[in-house]
Amino acid sequence: MPKAESGLKPERQRKPTIHDVAHTADVAVGTVSRFLNGRPIRMSSQTRIETAIEELGFVKNVAAATIRKEASRMIGFLVSSYDELQITILAGLTARMQSRGRTVLPLTHDGSSETMVQALKFFEEHRIEALVASGDFTAMQGSPLLKGLDTHIILFNNDIPELACDRVLFNxxxxxxxxxxxxxxxxxxxxxxxxxxxxxxxxxxxxxxxxxxxxxxxxxxxxxxxxxxxxxxxxxxxxxxxxxxxxxxxxxxxxxxxxxxxxxxxxxxxxxxxxxxxxxxxxxxxxxxxxxxxxxxxxxxPAKRIVDHIDHLYVNRAKLRSPTRAFVDVELIIRGSSAPPIQRSG
The missing domain is CATH 3.40.50.2300 (Response regulator)
Known part of the structure; x- marks a missing residue:
């Protein structure tokens, strides 16, 4: 005998989740999570997420039940090598971020595309809140993974002109x-x-x-x-x-x-x-x-001034939605290795 159908219940319409928003906007779930928690992301990603939320009728106040916790509390630090300037900036940044309850993850990419990709994938997997990087070497400038990294990027020392991000540069x-x-x-x-x-x-x-x-x-x-x-x-x-x-x-x-x-x-x-x-x-x-x-x-x-600017940009990025460029002056220190030229004979 066929089963009675009287016990069937009408299917309830499923509420859209953060995964639906991410799929529709063609971004990672972590990117949607950062957006919902007020963390800075790329403007292009923000626009797609906002459009997806409107199309799907996603309700933000149900996000807490559907998203993974956004609490990496980690800052990426990426340079090609550790010279005296990079080490000083890393030390100052580490101390500053520790006072804010953050951990700095330092990596080097040694100028090769392979290590560059590995480093950026590592940062993406750890859902870093921001990436502080010296924009040097062709490997970094041409990396599509860097351009697609949906996090707050702050460049220092060297610039990557085509990258939409904050930067702190020397004059x-x-x-x-x-x-x-x-x-x-x-x-x-x-x-x-x-x-x-x-x-x-x-x-x-x-x-x-x-x-x-x-x-x-x-x-x-x-x-x-x-x-x-x-x-x-x-x-x-x-x-x-x-x-x-x-x-x-x-x-x-x-x-x-x-x-x-x-x-x-x-x-x-x-x-x-x-x-x-x-x-x-x-x-x-x-x-x-x-x-x-x-x-x-x-x-x-002055490395301290670089750290001051990076910290300011990190703290205020949610308020400053357009990329910010800051310049730091250098100081000429005279110790005794320059003097008037001697008159050459002949």
């Missing part, structure tokens, strides 16, 4: 111009530059500042611009190229403290007297520069 061009103007004021006209990476915004900015100061002064000699890298080895061999030229410079500015250390290796090896025979200024400071005699003049990059 590289103004700082370099300050160093070159100082040497011009001492009477130098042959000023060499050991440049930084041309694919980094910081390298481009420092080159721009050098070129601007030289154009306003004695004019630009392209043979005095060498290097194009940040390493200590580059400083050594670029310094050799400058000093072995037909008309060597009487002063050299290094675009990074690492290249300045390499130049100092060469100077010590050749017995060149600083600053009587060669004036040197480094863009970027380190503890060693205050210990050698004479001390090395340097453009100091």
């Amino acid at each position: 590289d061009a103004i700082g370099m111009q300050k160093a070159v103007d100082h040497l011009l004021g001492l009477g130098h006209t042959r000023i060499g530059l050991i440049a930084g990476r041309p694919d980094h915004s910081s390298g481009e900015g420092r080159l721009e500042g050098y070129m601007r100061a030289m154009r306003d002064g004695p004019g630009v000699d392209e043979t005095l611009v060498v290097g194009h890298e940040w390493s200590r080895q580059t400083g050594y061999f670029a310094g050799m190229e400058l000093l072995d030229g037909e008309d060597p410079p009487t002063a050299i500015v290094c675009a990074s403290y690492l290249s300045a250390l390499g130049l100092l290796d060469l100077v010590r090896e050749r017995g060149i007297v600083v600053p009587r025979e060669l004036s040197i200024i480094s863009f970027g400071d380190c503890d060693t520069f205050g210990l050698v005699g004479p001390g090395i003049d340097a453009l100091s990059m």
Whole structure:
């Protein structure tokens, strides 16, 4: 006998869940969760989520029963390597975030696409609240995973112009111009530059500042611009190229403290007297520069101010929906490695 149908109940319409919203908006569930909890996400994702909520008739006040808890309380920190500046910023940021009940997860991507992808996937899996990163190397600039990471991104030191995010950058061009103007004021006209990476915004900015100061002064000699890298080895061999030229410079500015250390290796090896025979200024400071005699003049990059800006952007991001750009000035510290040039015979 067929079963009686009198016991059947009419099917109740299922209420849409956060998973339905995520599917309709084509975003991750965690992204919808961040939106519902008032955390910042990409504007494009926010628009799609709001549209999906309206289409589905999703009621926000039922979210607590359907979403996983948004409580990672973790901040990602991603750089290519740990130099003196990165370490100082990481230490300051860690202390600041600990006071806010947050944990900083530091990773390096060493410039390769593979480690870049691994790092970003790790951060995505841990549902970080924000990513603080130095926007360096082609691996980072071209990563679609970075562009698709739905979290609050704050870049520092180097920029990725096409990425819609907050950034805190140094006034590289103004700082370099300050160093070159100082040497011009001492009477130098042959000023060499050991440049930084041309694919980094910081390298481009420092080159721009050098070129601007030289154009306003004695004019630009392209043979005095060498290097194009940040390493200590580059400083050594670029310094050799400058000093072995037909008309060597009487002063050299290094675009990074690492290249300045390499130049100092060469100077010590050749017995060149600083600053009587060669004036040197480094863009970027380190503890060693205050210990050698004479001390090395340097453009100091204040890490504390960078941390202050990052913390401010992190705390206020929910209020500031459009990307924010902040600039930090560098300070020229004179210790004794620059002086007027000696008059050359002949």
